[in-house]
Amino acid sequence: MLSERINALYALLKCNNTDIARFAGCSTGNISRLKTGNRVPAPGSRSIAVFAEGVYGYSDYENMLPALRKLCRAPGESREELIPALKTWLYGSEEVAIPEDAAEPRTRRAKKIRVKTFGEKLDKAMQLLELSNAQLASLLNIDVSLISRYRRGIYSPLGNERLSEKLADVLRDRAEKSEKTEELASLCGASAGGLDSASLSTWLYDTEGEDSPQIAKKLLGSLDSFSPRRTQIHAAPDIPAIEKAPRYWGSEGLRNAVVRFLSDAAEEGGELLLYSDEPMDWMTQDRSFFALWASLMMRCVRNGVKIRIIHNVDRRAEEMIDAVRGWFPLYISGMIEPFVFTGTRHARFSHTVFLHSGRACVHGFFPVGEKDRWYDYLTGPEELATVGRGFDAMLSEASPFLRTYTPETAAEYRAFVSAAPDERSFLLSALPAAAMPEELFRRVLSRSGADEERKERALVAHRRLRGRFLEDLRERGVDMILCAGLADRGADMTVDLSLDLTGISAVCAPDEYKEAVSEIARLVGSEKNFHLTLLPDFPFRDIQIVTFKDAVSVLRRQEPCAAFVFLNPVLTDAVSAYLASLRGNYAQDRREVIERLRELARQAGR
Numbered sequence: 001m002l003s004e005r006i007n008a009l010y011a012l013l014k015c016n017n018t019d020i021a022r023f024a025g026c027s028t029g030n031i032s033r034l035k036t037g038n039r040v041p042a043p044g045s046r047s048i049a050v051f052a053e054g055v056y057g058y059s060d061y062e063n064m065l066p067a068l069r070k071l072c073r074a075p076g077e078s079r080e081e082l083i084p085a086l087k088t089w090l091y092g093s094e095e096v097a098i099p100e101d102a103a104e105p106r107t108r109r110a111k112k113i114r115v116k117t118f119g120e121k122l123d124k125a126m127q128l129l130e131l132s133n134a135q136l137a138s139l140l141n142i143d144v145s146l147i148s149r150y151r152r153g154i155y156s157p158l159g160n161e162r163l164s165e166k167l168a169d170v171l172r173d174r175a176e177k178s179e180k181t182e183e184l185a186s187l188c189g190a191s192a193g194g195l196d197s198a199s200l201s202t203w204l205y206d207t208e209g210e211d212s213p214q215i216a217k218k219l220l221g222s223l224d225s226f227s228p229r230r231t232q233i234h235a236a237p238d239i240p241a242i243e244k245a246p247r248y249w250g251s252e253g254l255r256n257a258v259v260r261f262l263s264d265a266a267e268e269g270g271e272l273l274l275y276s277d278e279p280m281d282w283m284t285q286d287r288s289f290f291a292l293w294a295s296l297m298m299r300c301v302r303n304g305v306k307i308r309i310i311h312n313v314d315r316r317a318e319e320m321i322d323a324v325r326g327w328f329p330l331y332i333s334g335m336i337e338p339f340v341f342t343g344t345r346h347a348r349f350s351h352t353v354f355l356h357s358g359r360a361c362v363h364g365f366f367p368v369g370e371k372d373r374w375y376d377y378l379t380g381p382e383e384l385a386t387v388g389r390g391f392d393a394m395l396s397e398a399s400p401f402l403r404t405y406t407p408e409t410a411a412e413y414r415a416f417v418s419a420a421p422d423e424r425s426f427l428l429s430a431l432p433a434a435a436m437p438e439e440l441f442r443r444v445l446s447r448s449g450a451d452e453e454r455k456e457r458a459l460v461a462h463r464r465l466r467g468r469f470l471e472d473l474r475e476r477g478v479d480m481i482l483c484a485g486l487a488d489r490g491a492d493m494t495v496d497l498s499l500d501l502t503g504i505s506a507v508c509a510p511d512e513y514k515e516a517v518s519e520i521a522r523l524v525g526s527e528k529n530f531h532l533t534l535l536p537d538f539p540f541r542d543i544q545i546v547t548f549k550d551a552v553s554v555l556r557r558q559e560p561c562a563a564f565v566f567l568n569p570v571l572t573d574a575v576s577a578y579l580a581s582l583r584g585n586y587a588q589d590r591r592e593v594i595e596r597l598r599e600l601a602r603q604a605g606r
Contacts, residue, residue: 002034007035013059015062020058023054052083056082060591062107067103072085072089079591118214122150122204128184140166140167155539164205167204171200216578220539237292244377246376248375249373250372259296260377262293265305268359270356271308272305272309274308274353275309276351276352276354301330301336310394311401334408338400339400350365359379361377361383399567403564403567404565407561410500410502423549424477424479424546424548428481428545430494431508432495432496432499433495433496434462436519444512454504461497464500483536501555501563531583532593534593535582550569551567552575
């Protein structure tokens, strides 16, 4: 029977109705009726043709064509050879023999289980409430294209407090007016009586799942939007004279101790070891002091002071993202090595250790909530040695949070990348130089206006990138996500070398861009380990993302250029899940991708 064969096919490919429907371009219900046997169309029917296209597209995308070919005994893996064989097999009478050595679908090899994104939840709610994009956009007073991007998972209104709250209010009101409050509450996991804007908002934007793509979008968005101009201190605050004392009392005393501590460190150099799990009000409530603290910290890193800090965050990704935002201007210096604890914190005592190795330490230890607290300013060698051993013990229980590489440490970054031989995924906002033959790249460089020395550096970097790219295609695999709207924007027709931390990019002429896109189309068609996903719009403008097995690298294309390698599993899993969600939302088989690339090439050549 047809349904039995389809069930056997699903067992081999490890897929479901939704997977096949996505590539078939039809509703899940159409596929479901075939699988359950409620509908048995003729072998030459359109239904079977659409189903076979969906199976082929899914198998192609998941690198399962060899298994499908073996099952159907097809002469080859091309669409023309395999689809007719699949149709014949679906209506065959011989006993079904499932190959025992079939590979796992490539997207199932990841260790993470993807949770529902904001876009998926919004889409479900809109379907339930029978809300179109235009209707919701009108109710929110925003452009209809933004709703489309929300539903596809490219953007979220979470950063806009007014809009995110209004969305929850609109959905709740719509449910009440259409008498679907109970159904919406069930969708959100709440009771009908307990469904309010707050609970609906919590469901929409919840990012507590460790691998929620929403976490990644928030993190990557903060890195993409960073502007050095917004964080520059235009006039360095005057440093007040601080009385030297062995002990400082309360918040004001801690501020004085820190000014003394950082002023001396900026002058003397060395290494700072920092940890505090008490509330940061002492630093952030006084804006003038915060500006002074930021100025002194920047003086330290500019004068070559190395800093190791154990951030006061637990395993929640929200706290880690806040740490990234607050410390980003200092991270980008490359002088800070941050850590986070892997276990839970004890909440009975607060502990502050600001240690300038071998020179001084601000030290406090007191019950949580204690108002009459004091901080010892230690300078004795034995005291400093004891505190240093204690900090080392804390470090042994912490894990690296991220590493920062700048153009000055580009060689170290390249060594890190070379030592990570696992399959890689990319999210790029410009054409990758690695996909361009050298002859084409030379032509682009010839019009760049760069001097000969800079051109030679660019060529060396290009050879390195292309060699690594071709090796990955042969030995491992490359998943690449690229914006398909690039050719519609002349200013964005660039070739990017930031993946090698060079800070070099070059603008293509239309014919060169056409040639570059055509080369990418050729690679998609000829390299089975090259998987390209095309997005209709840019999620981010100024960063490039590379995921490895246990790390994520985020590279800034704009000055100041830097690579941020995140090592914390909560954040690396979140970014990997975000890229997986984009690939899932925009999955196409190779033929569709190649056709879209050829269309882009034609647009660029006009």
